[in-house]
Amino acid sequence: MTLTRRFLATSLALVAPSLVWPARAARAQDRTVTGVVLDRADSLPVRGMAAGVAGSSARALTDSLGRFTLTGVPRAPIRIVVYGAPFLPDTVLVPADRDTVTIYLRRQLVRLAPVEVRGEPLLPRVRFEQIAQPSTVTLTAEEIRRAPSVLEADVIRAIQLLPGTIAKNDYSIGYNVRGGESDQNLVQLDGVPIFNPSHVGGLFSTFDADAIARTDFLTGGFPAGSSGRLSSVLDIGLRPGNEESLHGSAHVSLLSSKLLLDGPLPGPGTFLASVRRTYVDAVVSAFTREVLPYYFTDAVAKVHLPTGPGGFVSLTGYWGRDALDLPLVDSGETRDPVNLGLGWGNRLLGLSWRTTAVGVPVEARAAVSAFSTTLGLLPNLARFDNSARLHLANVAIEPLSGGRHTLRGGMGVESYRMAYDISSPTLGTTFLSTRYQTTVWSAFVDHQWSPGPLRLRPGLRMEHVPEAGFTGLSPRAALKLFLNPSLAVTGSAGRYFQAIHSIRDQELPVTLFEFWIGADQYVPVARSDHAVLGVEAWKGAEFQLTVEGYRKTFTNLVTPNRANNLRVRGDEFLPVSGNAWGVDVLLRRHAGRVRGWIAYTFGNAERRVAGVTYPPAHDRRHTLNVVFQAPGPLGSDLAVRWGYGSPLPYTAWVGQWEHRVYNATDHAFDDSFTEPIAGPINGARYPLYSRLDLGFRWQFRKWGARWEPYLQIANAYNRRNAFLYYFDFDDVPPTRTGVSQLPFLPTFGIEVRF
Amino acid sequence: MRPQLCVSLVVLPGSLLALAGCELTEVTVAPGERMVVVQSVVSRTQSRQFAVIEYSSTGEQIGRTPIGGAVVTIEHLGPGPCTGRVDTLTETRPAPPAFDIKGVYRGSICPPEPGARLSLRVETPAGELVRGSTTVPGASRRDITVGDQAAVASYDTLLFRRERDTIRINVSPVSARGLQVEARHDRSFDASFFAFVDTLGMTVAGNLVNPFEGSDGETVFRAGRYYWITVALADTNYYDFLRSRSDPFTGRGFLNHLEGGIGVFGSVEAESHILRVVAAVDDPREGRYRVTGQTSAGAVDVTLEAYLDDLQEGAFSAFVEGAWLGFSLRTSGDGFLGKSSGPPGLSSETLAFQFQSSSGDTLGPVVFTLHGTRSTSSEPFTLLLSGLSGTGREVLRDTLTAQQISGPGSGPSGPAR
Known part of the structure; x- marks a missing residue:
């Protein structure tokens, strides 16, 4: 408790300067035009819009209250252009004698492909000019939806194609960022972390691409306001509902069918709701006598309510469930039923509140996020239950934004509860019953100073985990130095802590779920230090080139200790350390008939456990992804992805032995099974990986709706990329075979928008 | 190398099976590295002990590669009356020899007491040396009840009404890491029930069904049968041998306690009883x-x-x-x-x-x-x-x-x- 009190006092001291900063920094400029951008439907402020003066280099992004500040504006009539999805761009004339302006944006009624308007700033370009934050990529909903995919558009599959990111195989949405493990990636929906964002054992992500507004992906050097994980932040924002009338879409793919509705509420505000479910089980039951005992379903909803000038309350909910229920034994007079059951799902509810207090924007959030899984011979023969729950509350203030100084500070608390139970009620035995309870108190201050060609962004974050007796100070810094208006040197460095870990063996090729544990007296808080240095260049407003080199260290990671005693707490893991370095290159065209990106990653990672150094399973030297969209044949929109990956490591067998089964009744071995003898961990490498995916999408209007049939072809040249190898040393000579990753796989579906 | 066509077409809606990968072409790999595999479980309640000694498979020879001519000794490290004694297991060939039984070593050893430590030493003719040690488990008290009858002595027969009776096992150990419980119909090789726990206690309901056998499961205890139910206390080595195996993806997982080889040198204390299983007619x-x-x-x-x-x-x-x-x-x-x-x-x-x-x-x-x-x-x-x-x-x-x-x-x- 003492530590916690001390931490709170220190946190307040950390945040306090940001409260007094406005008075010092509010100096008038020669001609500074300030404005606010509001949603025409509900007068709510719109964040992240690009505002610029036509014919001038003055540009800015709107802050959380929709405010922007344009400096160095000539004392003459000007045209201010405001642009950003999902709104239609707007231009307003500002007379010479007026320095403030309010701009109302109208939402696009039908979402279109990115609009190309020459002379207007693009969001990434504005970010380049305004913000010192390297290693950030934004994907729009349209880019996610139109990227080649398997069965359905998938936000995490799209993220896997960005620089710095490695997907170990086609079967897992788990990804590794700049040498980190997959449990080091924070995935959050409207600011609320989600524990295991996948369906079908990690094959698909939980997010309905149609409900997403925008996705920001940070691969390193996060600012002080972001933390919780060591390697990446994937921030997925749900779009608000349409404010003018009821709209919707229906989507039938080979995987699932889904329905999305959004529109205005009876009072002020909007809603969005989407429901998705696989239907194979229903089809199988309807047309055959067979039973497919698996389905997944999810639902997401968002309600957005204005609460006054510049304020709103937003409620986001998500519920998802995967269920496998295979009856093995029917119940009878003298016996209990036995079903093979596997079910898991995430649930979250997040409440965001934004308002202005004493002229300072305040944003507060309270949320609960939970994950649970049950596996076993149910109901009583054997069962494994795992649950993870997070309660969080945080508040951030942004007393300065849009000018030379931006300042943000905040505090928060995250309370994690994880439970593991393995038992057999039938046998009257509990094999494991373990609880983890971890609380993370945090405070941060994040400041950016923009003198001339320099953008300097120091920050500081403090985290306190009382259960682990841990208090950590995380300095962060980012800089951008413009060599000319279209070329800048960028860099960032910082220290990052992570209080929860996955106890899953990260060397396994498939991520079913992460099994989370929290820091306490036995489990350490993991740490990583990042250093990033690069350049970013633009040609016009379309072409972007970023090159970033990075170096990371990892301390206090964990890997499962297979020799652990389930009755002993604290021996369930072995400590791991490591490091990674590499270079990421992104060449991206944001607009035009042919648009997309080329992402190249050079990576090098290693891990150390119990004195053994080895490359982790994601240690890939070269990764190249070419992704573009262009007009295609037969009036289609064509999407192409070609991926190349140099060989990934795996652990080869060097022999095998017969593991015998002891019969205690007869005191003899009476059976056996084959055990592999492993060579050096990850001492061998699979062949290189390559895959070409194609997507075709058509549009037509019929019966008052827009129809979009599509055809996706995964692995178009049917390359057999190795997924797993199996060895047989009972053969003479010994042999190896294996299983490939995704084969040639055409899929199709249709979307209807009304 | 024969080219293989591997194309998965989705012809039915949602045919997730089409996502399955194809089998890769089989290729020859280099022979593996030879390791000595030693597997021996000492049973405190048995007079004769044994060890199976062989080489791991390397792809150079079909079938198992037993090691003949090894010197196998068990040294009693104490405490107990056997302390300091060294017993030898010799390669034996039971008559009539049904199959190649090379590499099996048997012999009587001084009966160790619970808590005593034994050390195994295996030296092969090629000079490889494998060592292991075990702490012999034992119980100060075993409470085994079947329905309302308590087991009194080994091999006593207990009536087991399968619809309503439960076997309850509780062991107070002198030294033990886990418990293995097995039930075998007429001592046949296939165990109807096989479980191991580290709680030293277990209940087994008479109406238990094995869901993985038969089309609708298989009755574990069938009325009209005798079952040998054996409760074996296990030391750490044998318990780890029971609970662990290497997964084929990382090659990790098996908990090996031997030096110079792979396998197990563990010990158990086992006690058997006979169940006469009946049911309502x-x-x-x-x-x-x-x-x-x-x-x-x-x-x-x-x-x-x-x-x-x-x-x-x-x-x-x-x-x-x-x-x-x-x-x-x-x-x-x-x-x-x-x-x-x-x-x-x-x-x-x-x-x-x-x-x-x-x-x-x-x-x-x-x-x-x-x-x-x-x-x-x-x-x-x-x-x-x-x-x-x-x-x-x-x-x-x-x-x-x-x-x-x-x-x-x-x-x-x-x-x-």
Whole structure:
């Protein structure tokens, strides 16, 4: 408790300067035009819009209250252009004698492909000019939806194609960022972390691409306001509902069918709701006598309510469930039923509140996020239950934004509860019953100073985990130095802590779920230090080139200790350390008939456990992804992805032995099974990986709706990329075979928008 | 290398199976690295111990590669009266040798006390040296109850009413890491039930079903059978040997406690009891049958106490007790009691039953089969008896008479059960 009190006092001291900063920094400029951008439907402020003066280099992004500040504006009539999805761009004339302006944006009624308007700033370009934050990529909903995919558009599959990111195989949405493990990636929906964002054992992500507004992906050097994980932040924002009338879409793919509705509420505000479910089980039951005992379903909803000038309350909910229920034994007079059951799902509810207090924007959030899984011979023969729950509350203030100084500070608390139970009620035995309870108190201050060609962004974050007796100070810094208006040197460095870990063996090729544990007296808080240095260049407003080199260290990671005693707490893991370095290159065209990106990653990672150094399973030297969209044949929109990956490591067998089964009744071995003898961990490498995916999408209007049939072809040249190898040393000579990753796989579906 | 076509087309909506990968072409790899594999579990309650010693498979030889000519010793590190003694296991060849048993070493050792440490040393003719040590487990108290009966001594027989009884096991250890519980029908090799826990306590319900056998599961304890239930306390080495195995993806997982080799040198303290499993009798086919007759090998006068299986229609098990070919028989067997496809209107059922027994000094272990058509009116009916030796030779063929003498199908004239 003492530590916690001390931490709170220190946190307040950390945040306090940001409260007094406005008075010092509010100096008038020669001609500074300030404005606010509001949603025409509900007068709510719109964040992240690009505002610029036509014919001038003055540009800015709107802050959380929709405010922007344009400096160095000539004392003459000007045209201010405001642009950003999902709104239609707007231009307003500002007379010479007026320095403030309010701009109302109208939402696009039908979402279109990115609009190309020459002379207007693009969001990434504005970010380049305004913000010192390297290693950030934004994907729009349209880019996610139109990227080649398997069965359905998938936000995490799209993220896997960005620089710095490695997907170990086609079967897992788990990804590794700049040498980190997959449990080091924070995935959050409207600011609320989600524990295991996948369906079908990690094959698909939980997010309905149609409900997403925008996705920001940070691969390193996060600012002080972001933390919780060591390697990446994937921030997925749900779009608000349409404010003018009821709209919707229906989507039938080979995987699932889904329905999305959004529109205005009876009072002020909007809603969005989407429901998705696989239907194979229903089809199988309807047309055959067979039973497919698996389905997944999810639902997401968002309600957005204005609460006054510049304020709103937003409620986001998500519920998802995967269920496998295979009856093995029917119940009878003298016996209990036995079903093979596997079910898991995430649930979250997040409440965001934004308002202005004493002229300072305040944003507060309270949320609960939970994950649970049950596996076993149910109901009583054997069962494994795992649950993870997070309660969080945080508040951030942004007393300065849009000018030379931006300042943000905040505090928060995250309370994690994880439970593991393995038992057999039938046998009257509990094999494991373990609880983890971890609380993370945090405070941060994040400041950016923009003198001339320099953008300097120091920050500081403090985290306190009382259960682990841990208090950590995380300095962060980012800089951008413009060599000319279209070329800048960028860099960032910082220290990052992570209080929860996955106890899953990260060397396994498939991520079913992460099994989370929290820091306490036995489990350490993991740490990583990042250093990033690069350049970013633009040609016009379309072409972007970023090159970033990075170096990371990892301390206090964990890997499962297979020799652990389930009755002993604290021996369930072995400590791991490591490091990674590499270079990421992104060449991206944001607009035009042919648009997309080329992402190249050079990576090098290693891990150390119990004195053994080895490359982790994601240690890939070269990764190249070419992704573009262009007009295609037969009036289609064509999407192409070609991926190349140099060989990934795996652990080869060097022999095998017969593991015998002891019969205690007869005191003899009476059976056996084959055990592999492993060579050096990850001492061998699979062949290189390559895959070409194609997507075709058509549009037509019929019966008052827009129809979009599509055809996706995964692995178009049917390359057999190795997924797993199996060895047989009972053969003479010994042999190896294996299983490939995704084969040639055409899929199709249709979307209807009304 | 033969090119293989591997194309998955999704022809049905949502055919997720199409996502499955294809099998990769088999290729030859370099021979592996040879390791000495030693597997030995010392049982404190057995007088003779053994060790299996072989090389791991490297792809240079088909089949297992036993190691002959090794020097295998077990040293008693104490505490206890055996402290300091070194026992030797020697390569043995039981008669008659049924298969290549090279690499199996057996021998008597001084009985260790619970908590005593044993050290194994194996030196192969090639000079490889493997070492391991174990702390012998033991219990100060074992509480094993079946229903309301407590087990008193090893190999005592306990009545087990499968619908309502539960086996409760609780062990107070002197030294132990885990518990292995197994139930075997007539000591056959396949365990009907096999579980290990680290709680030193377990309950086993009589109506337990193995969901992975049969189309609708398989009854673990079938009425009409004897089961050997063995409770073995395990040391850390054997418990780790039981609970761990390497996964094929990372090659990690098996917990090896040997130096210079792979495998196990562990120890157990085992105790066995016999369960006589019964159930309520409510089907006309269930109950007791008396089987009598004179055969060329001797007289037969036994009873079959038959119980139908809960899950498999017509399957039954029965206790066989009485005079059999000149000696007293007490065993159990399995059979089939179902309606035959006889002429319409004829009330008859097939009875087929098989059990294994030694039938005196001259015949050795024999599998006996009884086959006939059961009378549904509790009248005597004929059973054909045949006996097959272990080599498949028919050693006996004769005719016996059977009559249901108790049970719902025995009729009003039948003797009360």
